[in-house]
Amino acid sequence: MGERLLLRGNEVIAEAAIRAGCQCYFAYPITPQAELLEHMANNMPRLGRTFIQAESELAAISMVYGAAGAGVRTMTSSSSPGISLKQEGISYLAGANLPCVIVNVVRGGPGLGNIAPSQCDYFQATKGGGHGDYRLIVLGPSTVPEAGELTMLAFELADQYRIPVMILADGLLGQMMEPVELPDPIDPASLPAKEWATTGAKGRAPNIILSFEMDPEGLKQINDDLQAKYRTITKNEVRYEQTDTDDADIVIAAYGTIGRICKSVVRMARAEGIKVGLFRPITLWPFPTEPLKALSERVDTILSVEMSAGQMWEDVRLAVAERAKTPFYGETGGIVPTPRSILNEVKKHVR
């Protein structure tokens, strides 16, 4: 393992990307992810790698498409309004089976919203924000060190499945500083060659990167292949964390920054003798439906807590069906629920 560093979440994501062998980074400035862009500006050129401040989010994601198609590890980052602009490119990346990493340091919405932390982009990230039947792998880190780990993982999963992977962080995680220990850098030259990439058709048939098929049967086949890939990912890559769920009467379901806050809520509640557990999805897509379903067989209530009007809540209800009660508590507008306010919500549902 590498040295111990004190870094902001945004910087950790950037540094982890560099260590994962990211060779090309393209982005447009936006708060609250500017430190990510700046860390890349400070470090990519001195490593002989590409940093470009793009003219727009559309251009940045299209540059990612080109670099991903050329077979290198590549990343872009932004915050909510900028991620909306990237949706065109994300759909094309998904359709063309191109691996890349996209970071969304979510801020309050809709529209220009504000720059406070939020989880209001869950639907956009997990349900397909652009056109067409596609999915991204979506990872929801809850701490600064985990943001680093999941960024490294994101590059691995992207290459393994030839799929765009999104890191769904939030403004709080992006701005917070914590000590982290990052793994040693991967040498990009040591990564396996991508036989499908456009690297020049010397001694082989041309490679073509595209998301285009005029024949309906052909496009159906492309969609069938995508869906088969998504089923494989759902089978293999579900990640989640459970805290004190074994004897719990009520379980909080929460991800990201709120997942972390809810760990404190569990401690506070247990100190008062309330048997609370935490179920924290780490992969938001694929959502940990089966483990949550299993949990719902033996608890009375699964309380979803989010910094949104209730987005992950829909996936929780789909998983739980009618097996347990599924209340919701959320704050919008960039308001971060306090442990005390969440505990008060928990108490409303304890007999």
Added chain:
Amino acid sequence: MSANPKNMVKVFERPASLTDAKFTYCPGCHHGLLTRIIGNVLDELDIADRTVGIAPVGCSVFAYLWYKADSQQVPHGRACAVATGIKRARPELIVFSYQGDGDFASIGTAESIHAANRGENITVIFVNNQIYGMTGGEMAPTTLVDQKTTTTPLGRDPKVAGYPIRFSEMIATLDTPIYVTRQALFDTKHIMDTTKAIKKAFQNQVDGKGYSLVEVLSTCPTNWRMSPVQSNKHVGETVTKVFPLGDLVDRG
């Protein structure tokens, strides 16, 4: 006397860099001719096996089928951004985009200008036929004043839609581009001039000089409602008055 094939001299053949896929272009349209010219240049410079072509959205959406070279098909207007990504990822590749006027000069305006201004070491072929061919003949940013299209049925009115945009002249105001030129294909002389310009634009990239743009005035007999012969005459006599031919920048 019947000709014996064994005694015949081959004076014309398909460029080695082109596949034998059939073009999807309409008869009389210049896209096929231009594709041939690019194929010949790839042959002459012997670069097809390290070239990546970019197929846009529009009539040339199938451009990835024509070349014995790697290709990327990309979102409408984003060709220069994708080219940037490819070239930065692998500078040893020769990257060219092939874009129509809607792609390059309308929906891709920002990407087109900023790639030029960064001086990306790429070659851009910009096909200006003053109309949206693929979607059925709508107005392009380059459509001439009074030209009838399906979205300007009474002719382009500059009070409503402005004047045709001279995009290459805009690019030529930038300090970074190495080579910006406008060429045409309406007669043999101009076909030869275009060939030279395209070769130069690729040679610049091979030499690492920077950004080159070749705008090519092209015909759309189908949507112009003209015969191929009338279309060539129209380019020579009318279109070139609005879009003058020649080099705008040559810093090579």
